[in-house]
Amino acid sequence: MSDLSNGAIADALDELGDLYELDGAVVHRVLAYRNAAKAVRDAPLSVAQLTRDGAVTTLPGIGATLAQKITDLLDSGDIPAAIKLRERYPEGLLAITALPGLGPKRARRLFDELGIDSPAALRAAADAQRIRTLKGFGAKGEAAIIAALEAGGAERPRTRVVLDRALAIADVIATALAEIAPTAQIEIAGSARRRADSVKDLDIVVDHASLLDDLGGLEVIETASRTSASAARGRTHTGMTVELRAVAPEQFGNLLQHLTGSGAHNAALRERAVRAGLHISEYGVLDDATGVTHHCVSEAEVYALAGLPYIEPELRENRGEIETAASGTLPRLIELSDIRGDLHAHTTASDGRASIEEMALAARERGHEYLAITDHSATHGFGDDVSPEQLRRQIELVHEADAAIEGIRLLAGSEVNILPDGAPDYEDALLAELDWVIASVHTSFALDGDAMTERMCRAAGHPLIDAIGHPTGRLIERRPPYELDIEALIAACASTRTMLEINSNPDRRDLNEVHARAAAAAGAAILVNSDAHSTERLGAMRYGIWTARRAWLTAADVANTLPWAELAARLKRPR
DNA sequence: GCCGTTTTCGGCCCGACTGTTTTCAGTCG
Numbered sequence: 001m002s003d004l005s006n007g008a009i010a011d012a013l014d015e016l017g018d019l020y021e022l023d024g025a026v027v028h029r030v031l032a033y034r035n036a037a038k039a040v041r042d043a044p045l046s047v048a049q050l051t052r053d054g055a056v057t058t059l060p061g062i063g064a065t066l067a068q069k070i071t072d073l074l075d076s077g078d079i080p081a082a083i084k085l086r087e088r089y090p091e092g093l094l095a096i097t098a099l100p101g102l103g104p105k106r107a108r109r110l111f112d113e114l115g116i117d118s119p120a121a122l123r124a125a126a127d128a129q130r131i132r133t134l135k136g137f138g139a140k141g142e143a144a145i146i147a148a149l150e151a152g153g154a155e156r157p158r159t160r161v162v163l164d165r166a167l168a169i170a171d172v173i174a175t176a177l178a179e180i181a182p183t184a185q186i187e188i189a190g191s192a193r194r195r196a197d198s199v200k201d202l203d204i205v206v207d208h209a210s211l212l213d214d215l216g217g218l219e220v221i222e223t224a225s226r227t228s229a230s231a232a233r234g235r236t237h238t239g240m241t242v243e244l245r246a247v248a249p250e251q252f253g254n255l256l257q258h259l260t261g262s263g264a265h266n267a268a269l270r271e272r273a274v275r276a277g278l279h280i281s282e283y284g285v286l287d288d289a290t291g292v293t294h295h296c297v298s299e300a301e302v303y304a305l306a307g308l309p310y311i312e313p314e315l316r317e318n319r320g321e322i323e324t325a326a327s328g329t330l331p332r333l334i335e336l337s338d339i340r341g342d343l344h345a346h347t348t349a350s351d352g353r354a355s356i357e358e359m360a361l362a363a364r365e366r367g368h369e370y371l372a373i374t375d376h377s378a379t380h381g382f383g384d385d386v387s388p389e390q391l392r393r394q395i396e397l398v399h400e401a402d403a404a405i406e407g408i409r410l411l412a413g414s415e416v417n418i419l420p421d422g423a424p425d426y427e428d429a430l431l432a433e434l435d436w437v438i439a440s441v442h443t444s445f446a447l448d449g450d451a452m453t454e455r456m457c458r459a460a461g462h463p464l465i466d467a468i469g470h471p472t473g474r475l476i477e478r479r480p481p482y483e484l485d486i487e488a489l490i491a492a493c494a495s496t497r498t499m500l501e502i503n504s505n506p507d508r509r510d511l512n513e514v515h516a517r518a519a520a521a522a523g524a525a526i527l528v529n530s531d532a533h534s535t536e537r538l539g540a541m542r543y544g545i546w547t548a549r550r551a552w553l554t555a556a557d558v559a560n561t562l563p564w565a566e567l568a569a570r571l572k573r574p575r
Numbered sequence: 576g577c578c579g580t581t582t583t584c585g586g587c588c589c590g591a592c593t594g595t596t597t598t599c600a601g602t603c604g
Contacts, residue, residue: 025576028587032576063577101593103602138595228591258589263604270588275581281589 003048004074010041012073012082013066018094019085021104035061038264040070042319044518046487048074060320092118099148101141109134123149160198161240162476164506164543167192169220169236170202176218177204177211184208185252189259194313195546197476197509201241203259209246251283253296258282260299264318272322273306280306314549331554334528336545338555340563341370342538344415344438344469344501344529349394350375351384353534356401356410362535364408370564372413372436373398379417379425380442386414388430395433409564411435415469420444420451422458424465431464438501438529440469441482449483456484457492466571467499467527470510478507486515487522494524497572499559502528502551504544505537516551525559525570 017033039059040047050056051074056067069079089111096107096119110116113134116125122145125131131142170188177186187193190203206212212232216224221242224234234242247255258266258281270280277288284293285305296302300310308325312333315321324330345359346352354362356373363371375394376384386394395412402410413436416424424431424439431437439459447455459465471489472481493500500519503510508531511519520526528544530537548558555561559570 020576029576031587036576061577065576101602105601136595136600140594144594259604261604263588267588274588275579279589283590 003046006040006043006047009047009070009073010037012079013037013040013069016069016079016082016085018097018104019082019089022089022093022097022108023085024104024108032061032066035264036066038318042317042514044514044521049487090117092121095119096122099145101144101148106136109136119149160200160477161238162198162506163192163196163546164540165238166199166202166240169238169240169242170204172220173202173204173215173218173242176220177206177214180214181206181208181211184211185249186211187256189256190261193260194262194316195543195550197512201243203243203245205252205256205259206244206246207249207252212244212246215242215244248295250295250297253298253301254284255282257296257299257302260313260316262317265316265321268318268322269306272326276307278306312549314546315552317550331552333549334545334553334555334558334561336542337367338558338561339368339528339541339545341368341372341409341560341567342530342532342541343370343372343411343413343436343467343527343560344374344503344531345371345538346375346415346531346533347373349373349390350380350386351382351533356398357405358535359532359538360401360405360408360410362538364405366538366541368408368538370409370411372411372438374413374415374436374438376442377414377416377425379419388426391426391430392433411564413437415440416465417442418455418459420447420455422455422462424459424462428464434464437465438467438469439465441473445473445482447483449485452483453485453488456489460489460492460496460498463573465498466573467501468493469501469529470503470505470508470531471500472510472512472515474510474512475507476509481510487518490515490519490522490524493519494522497525497570499525499527502526502544502547503531504528504540504542504547505531506540506543509543509547511547511551513547513550516548516553520551520553520557526553526557527560528558529560 013033014037017030020033021030039061043059047056051067051070056062056070073079093107093111096102097104114125114130116122126142126146131137131145132139170192174186174188185207187205189205191199192202212226215221215232215234220236221234222237224232227233230246232244236242245255245259273280279286284295285302286293294305303310309330311321311325342363347354347356347359360371375386378385378387391414398410398412412434414434416426416437416439418439418441419425460468472484472486474481500511502516516526528541528548530541532538532540559567
């Protein structure tokens with residue numbers, strides 16, 4: 001039987017926080033639950049296991065009370081306090097608090113005074129003009145509620161945009177603004193700058209206020225308006241919100257740091273600063289001792305005033321980076337230029353668009369020393385499968401191309417399917433002829449967690465499988481990971497010297513940053529691969545690198561920063 | 576509810592915006 005996942009525990013804590021908030025608890029108590037939920041969600045270890053070991057209070061923000069609540073959850077499947085509060089506050093009330101402008105306080109008044117317990121009841125009351133009779137709610141508020149309900153705010157969370165689409169638009173906007181004001185400083189901020197999997201909107205910081213009036217004229221912008229003397233907001237034709245903020249050059253670092261976030265990072269940074277008598281805001285750093293507000297041209301100055309070294313945007317998620325920075329032990333994060341080769345790429349032999357030669361030349365152009373050709377295997381289907389006979393021919397073709405093309409080592413590989421029983425879909429004798437084998441799940445996603453975990457651990461134990469590709473199968477914003485005990489897989493890979501991939505396809509980025517950090521901590525070797533299906537997509541590698549950086553990885557944690565000869569020597573079957 | 580190179584108690588980031596307000600609470604990022 002598998003334990004509750006960190007995500008499930010975090011969801012339970014978030015729900016309890018929401019319920020306490022409806023119940024009128026002091027905000028700091030509610031915040032404590034939110035912080036604890038985040039700590040659990042970001043934890044690189046099994047929180048269930050930590051709890052059973054009596055060590056869960058080592059996580060930041062989890063004390064004796066929350067440890068007991070997590071223990072109750074693991075023992076009985078629920079938290080007693082949550083059961084009690086759910087009886088008092090109907091589920092529909094939480095849906096109401098999801099509407100813009102309606103928080104817990106106002107939702108409670110609607111519930112207490114008008115008996116409104118669902119979005120439908122809210123709509124009926126608004127239509128009957130009963131809401132405006134409440135103190136604090138006017139006709140305007142009533143109209144805003146109707147508008148929010150009609151926008152569907154209570155049913156579906158707003159969709160987020162996957163990072164590559166967001167960056168593509170951000171680059172177009174930044175380039176267009178730079179053409180208008182060539183001397184302006186223009187920076188993308190927000191979660192896009194932190195290289196998160198997806199973003200809600202785009203934040204852009206400029207030091208030329210005149211640019212605020214140019215936003216609406218850009219080709220990618222559908223509508224735009226000034227929202228204040230220093231800000232403009234636009235909407236792209238794709239429906240994404242763009243916030244443009246202008247600031248004086250001497251305060252550029254303050255605003256960029258503020259808008260890059262994350263919110264949790266900034267809150268933790270500011271709490272630390274307060275203990276030193278400093279107040280950090282988007283406008284400057286106020287020193288209590290002198291009464292002086294320091295302006296910062298660069299972010300590095302903001303951190304320096306707080307007594308810290310510069311912290312890379314990818315680390316700013318309040319996952320321990322502030323404490324680690326304070327102790328002077330931040331890792332030197334991996335960079336794209338550290339990568340020496342790519343061990344996952346497709347050609348026209350399966351579902352790729354380019355030939356072996358085209359992929360080889362494009363990889364060489366990118367500075368790679370080696371490239372593994374890993375087309376799909378015998379059972380792939382969709383007409384993309386490579387029969388054993390075709391694979392034998394492909395091996396010859398790859399070796400011929402390797403001999404013919406100077407400056408890059410080509411490896412004859414395959415991306416084999418992991419069958420539901422954990423076996424690869426080629427005979428071992430054929431696998432043994434390959435230079436490189438990466439194994440992935442492409443079928444039977446719906447196995448239960450135990451079966452999927454056994455399937456993948458068995459694959460990791462296969463002597464001829466070198467690496468596991470896109471280990472959780474998730475597609476960002478589209479498909480959740482399949483049921484899998486990722487820690488068990490990581491342990492299996494570490495003990496069998498099977499490498500784990502960070503797949504760089506921007507829709508995958510799989511392993512994600514939390515799992516990649518856990519894998520490196522467990523001693524498993526990580527790969528960052530493009531999974532390119534065309535020459536251009538070899539460039540997707542940067543997304544995997546960003547995930548690796550968000551996982552705190554250094555070049556030493558990633559195997560394909562090594563020359564091929566050194567990497568090959570570390571494989572379970574040295575070649 | 577958590578936490579401590581000012582604290583085991585008394586704090587807990589900062590500011591903008593909104594609407595309904597004669598001075599502010601609630602919400603949001």
